[in-house]
Structure formats: C-alpha cells, structure tokens
Amino acid sequence: MLHKPSLSRKIFLGFNYVILIGLGLLCFLPIVHILAVSLSSKWAATAGVVKLWPVDFTLASYQYVLNKPQFMVAMWITVQRVVLGTAISMLLTLLIAYPLSKEPKDFKFRTQYAWFFVFTTLFSGGLIPRYMTIRDTGLIDTLWALIIPGAVAVFNVILLLNFFRGLPKELEESCFIDGGGYITSLWNIYAPLSLPAMATVTLFTIVGQWNEWFDGLLLMNSPEKYPLSSYLQTIIVQTNLTNITADDAAALADVSNRTFKAAQIFIGSLPILLLYPFLQRFFVKGIVLGSVKE
C-alpha cells in the first residue's frame, strides 16, 4: 500500500523544490545572460537592454573570437595543461594514497609520511618563495610550471586514501595468495574498484586546472603562453581609467566591447560545462560511497 504523504510533508517538499529551483536558477541565469549578451549587437549590450534573450541577434562576436589567434592559442594551452596535469596528478595521487592507506604494521613510517603530506596543507612558503623555487628549478615560462608544482593535491590523496581503507582487505589477500605483489594489487584490485572515487577526484582536478588563472600570470613570461583562464582574466579586468591620456581613449573604447568579452567567457566555460553531465553520475555516487563505507 502506498504511503500517502501528510500535509506537512507536502509543504516541506514544496519549499524544498522552490528553494532548490531558486538556487539552480541563481547558477544558471548568469550563464544564460552571458550567452544572450554574446549574441547581441554591441549597441544592445552597452545599452543594458539584453536580459536573457539576445537583442539584435548577431554572431559577429563569435566570428571575432574564433578569428582571434590569441584566444585559440590560450585554449590549446589549457587543453594541454588539463590533459597532462590531470594524468600526472591522478597517477601521483594513486601512488601516494595506496601505501598511505596501509596499517603501520605493513608500512612502517606510514604516520610520518602522512604527516609530511598534511604539513604542506597547513603551511606554505608563500608567494615569493614559491616563485623563486619554480624559477630556480628552471620550470618558469614552461608548461610544466603549471603542472608540476600543484601535481600532488593532498586533499585528493586523503579522499582516495579513505576510500581505499573502506575496501575489504580480503580482496587484497586473495591477490597475494595468487602470487601478486603490491603493484598488481593496486592496478588490478584497488584501481578498478575505486573508479567512482577516482572519477570524483579527476573532476576536481580537471576543474581546478581549468580555472586556475593566477599561476599563469605569475609564472609565464609572455601573454602568448597564458592558459585560457589567465587570458580571460586580463581581458575582463577593467583598465584603470584614471591615468590614461587623451590619445588612448579611442583605442580603449574599442576593447571595452562587452559582446566580445561575453563570447570569450562563454566559449571558455563551455567545455567544462559539457564535462559535468558525463562525470556527474560518478560524482554523486563517489561521494556517497566514500563517506558511507568509511
């Protein structure tokens, strides 16, 4: 027999939907607005009449962006850093999380190693020492400067480590009985079983790599080497108008075009938006599994 929801439950559900839909719209509407601005004429965008639907529909800004070499170059650099960065970061995360998930009787200095990693989440050298380290190791101005310094995300290690601990030990023992070593156990037992957790961590890493803009500005020596988010930052931040001369004004008017900026922001966020639906089912499941089986 189906349970008939009580009135109070109905009210609760009603509020729930309203609040969740409201929150959803808060995230969704700005993107729609940016899309609408990017598809409107320059006049309509500056006039502020564009809300959620394009006014004076035109694809001119997309034409401009796709013909702008710098945008495409930055996009390519971001793709490279995301692919390389995620692959390296995931490999390292796995290789660190697996031994750390062992008991001290199996891995003698486990606690000390764990502290070593946790320490880096609590203290950091600060901006200047970080810059100097990267400079002196010769990474500066290369793609690797965006990948290597942040390759081990301790938070992700802890997430995966806890997931590993939740897996039954008997599985690994069976592997040892069949003559496998730790490496076999990691690749053939742990890695396949923890796909949901790894998908979660991968998503974190991809989004993090995609969005990180400051290291590009800091570590790259010319704008042609900026990843997309650093490049977008330079075009969106408003030029300081207090110190300009009369001759600069006309040129500045050109670059203040909002539709161009909107088109670049929208294209810049599109790939990551498209990624979410594919990884989301892992994302939900992964978090639940990781926490319940603790």
Added chain:
Amino acid sequence: MKQRKSMSKWLLSVMMLALVLSACSTGNNGSGGDSPSNADNPGAAVSEPGDPFGTYDPPITIDAVRYVGEEVKFPAGQDIKDNVWTELYKEMGINLNYKWIVTGSEQYESKLNIAIASNDLPDIMQVNATQLRQLADAGQLEDLTAAFDNYASEDLKMVMDIEKNALPSATFDGKLLAIPSTQPVIGGSAPLVWVREDWMEKLNLPEPSSMDDLIAIAEAFAKQDPDGNGKADTYGLALTKDIGLNASSVGFFNGFGGFPQIWVEDAAGNLQFGSIQPEMKEALGKLQEMFQNKLIDPEFGVKDTVKVFESVTTNKIGMIIGPSWYPAWPLWDMVKEDENVKWKSYPVPSVDGGAATVQMPFAVSQYYVVKKGYSNPEVIVKLANLYYEKLYSENAEFDKYGQVVEGDTSIGVNKYSLVEVVNPNKDLIRQEELEKALESGSDAEISSAETVIMYKEFQEYLAGNNPLGWSGYAANGPDGSMKQLRLLNDEGKVTTNAYVGAPTETMADRKATLDRLEQETFIKIILGEASLDSFDEFVANWKKLGGDQITEEVNAWKAAR
C-alpha cells in the same frame, strides 16, 4: 599514547627542517643573484658628454620587462618583440631582451613587485612612485645624474624643463635615480562639464555659469522628462562610486573649491591635504541634497566609470563631469547612433560664478630606472631621446614610428617604444596649432606630424566626408573641450598636486587606510546614511590616524627643497 608522542616529535623535526631550509634559501638569495655585474665599474662610460643618439658598437643587449596595453594593435608581421621600434633600437646597437611581458598595467605592477621581492630585476624597467622609493631606499638603482647631464638631448631637457617637478621627483639625496615619464595629464584628467545640448534646448535651460546653475540643470534633467518618454527615468548628474578619485566627483568638488586627494598650499604657504578642507564639506552637503532630490542615480555607489558610461549612452543621464577625451569614449557611441544627440562641454563653474580652478594629477606617475651595476646606464636616456626625436622633433618620422594606416584602421605604433616621455603640454599645443591652421587654411605652422594628420581629418570632417572625425573635432576643434582647458590653463586655473615626492613613510603605512576611511565617509554622507557633520569627525580621525604625521612629513619635504 606512545604513538602520539612519537608523532609530535616527528612533527617538530619536520618543522625544524622546514625552518632550516627556508633560512638557507633566504641566505642564498641575499648574497647570490647578480653579483658578477656588480663587479663592473659603474658609470665609467658616462662621465663625459656623449652623442645623445650615438650607436653602440659592438651592440649591447639589455634585459628589460614591459607591459602591453590591452588596446595595442600590431600591423601584420609585427609583434612586441619585433617591430619598427625594436628595429630602430637594433640600428643603434641596442638589443632588447624581454625577460617577461604582460598584458595591462595592473598585472605589470604586481609582477614587478614579485620581481623586486625575489631580487630578479632586469637591467632597465618602468616603475611607479612607490616602487621607485622602495628600490631607491634599497640602493638597487644606478645613479643617472651624469648620464642625464651628458646624454640628454635638447628636446628631452626642454620637456623636463616644462614640468619643473619631474626631475626633482626622481632625485634622492642629490642623485637622479630615474628618468620620469612625463605625460599630458591636462587633457587626460582635468575635468569639464559635459551636457546634453539637445536636452538643454528642449527644456530651454541657460548655460551652467555657476554651481547653482549646474544643479538647476541637473534638477530639470531629472524632473522634466528631457527624453520625452513620459517616464521619470532620467537623472541629472552622473556620479561614479570612486568619490574624490574619479573626475565625475572631482570636478564637482573643484566647483566648490575643494581639491580631493591632492596637496594644496594654504595662505601661510604650508601644504594641506585637499580632502579634509571645509570646501569639501560644502560640496558633500550639496551632493547629499541632490541625492535626496533624486538627481543622482540611487545605485551610483556600485557603479564604476564604464557602468556610468552605459547609463550615459542609454539616455539615462544628461550631464557628466569628465576629462576632455569623453567625445572619443563614450559620447561617440551615442552620436553615431543618433544624430539628434548633441553634447557640449563647459568649464566647471564655481560657486560664485565664472570658471572654477580644476585639478589634475602630477604629470609623472611612472619612472624609468636602471639596475645598480648595469654597465651602460646612459642607454635609458638615449631611449628617451629617441622617443621624442622620432615622434615630436623636427626630424620626426611620425608616419613610420607613430601611427601607420593598414587597410582602414590606423595603428598607434608609438606604443611599442619601451620608453615614453611626452611634452606635458602636447595636448594644448596641438589644439592651438589646429585652431590656427583652420583659420589660415594651411598646415605650414604645425610643428608635429601627428597634428598634421589630425588637421587633415578635421578638413575631411568639415567637408562632411569623415563622420568619425566628430570626436576629434569636439575635443580639439576651435570650440572643443581642449580649447576650454587651454584658456583655463592660460588663466592659471588648472592646479596640480603640490606634493610630488615619492610616498612618505607614513603614507606608505597608512594612506590606504585613510583613503578607505575617506571613501566610506563620503559615500555615506551622500547616501544620507551619515549626517553632514560626520565630515568633521572624519577630519579629526584622519588627523589622528596618521594624517597629521603625513602633513608634517610633506611639509618637511617642501622645506627641504
């Protein structure tokens, strides 16, 4: 229990290790780095007068850093590392090696701060006043006194002579440590009142000849439906959130005799901070009244300049106080869409009628410096010579190094020069020459190739062939905004910051806090959230929180000159 103890021991040792490591790295940094070049004998090459445009043989290579404005464009086949200017430098035996390049001046500033902090300086660089002070105090800059005396071209000396404070502002303990980048700030910053002439005609309003007139116009624009759409959706006067920093409010204060954010001389000859003078209170009172009267956009507190431009171009606001270049942006965006829109500029009126004295910043906000120990410090002087020579002197090649036309866009290639030293009066001279040329119908008297180009644009515009010329004409034409500034300047009604030194010690410490206090107080007063009398409280707090000390330092600086 036992485990926990051993864990804390480990933690301790890891922390100590970290400490030792970090100590090592600071030690390294202090002694290492650029010691080899320090061994050279600095200044040996510059002790005698030399050729201001002399070529280096063998060529020298200089490490430099720079920013490129977001608006800078390049002709096909050129980029910032390879263009007409770098070619010119090469001909002189100067090879520029850019250690890094960024987009936009703000990014440049922060990246340079990191370079300074990590002792990673290039041979020559552009710095702001704070960075100049910092580097000078740390003894990291080469003395340029001899280099300037022996290598500066006549033109460069002339420019430095026009802005008498330029060189002193770069001089520390009698040593010239930087070449100031002078800029024509009068055209860039001095405020004028821009009014919708078509609205004025429609509502039959008189010209703004006193602050009361200006407020009456604002009231009419807000209440009498100037756009004729039957809705009360217009405001009288544009205002941005940066009260006292942006021309929209600075000009208003100037009308009441207030000079926010600059140092002014009082009757006794002492320097006083403009923001705390009683004239400011009077102006703030008026703004408060206007806000209550709905003459000002209620959302002004969150609107920056570009947002306010949008209100202006969408016919929401009919009056904005701003610099001479507004015709180029944002007004041109309106005029090209709707030929009925008319904008006209007036000098900022004063309370008692007539034109008020308006303010502009110091003509130098950027400096060019040479790292201590660099063997050819005079090269920075030569680069400055070259900039002026190729663009504004009798031997200028403006069509090659200043502005080139590719297709139907003109590209300002002058922006590729590493060093910019501009005649502070350039805008005024240009307007005067254009006006005379239009009268006589000949460009024979025009001294600069840049102005000749503009003269030709004017002729085409007046012949009706070049609608784009409107903005240039509205600014530099015979009735243009620059003409009004030129007349004001001739009457001595343009004032500037009387303190032109680097930020003093207390300024470096406290100015940011004091500025925030000022901003908050002013905004609250205008919004009516604080009474007008809270201004007195602000003045008392300002003095207490370091303002008095800053005033002392500033006056000590003045006495020392």
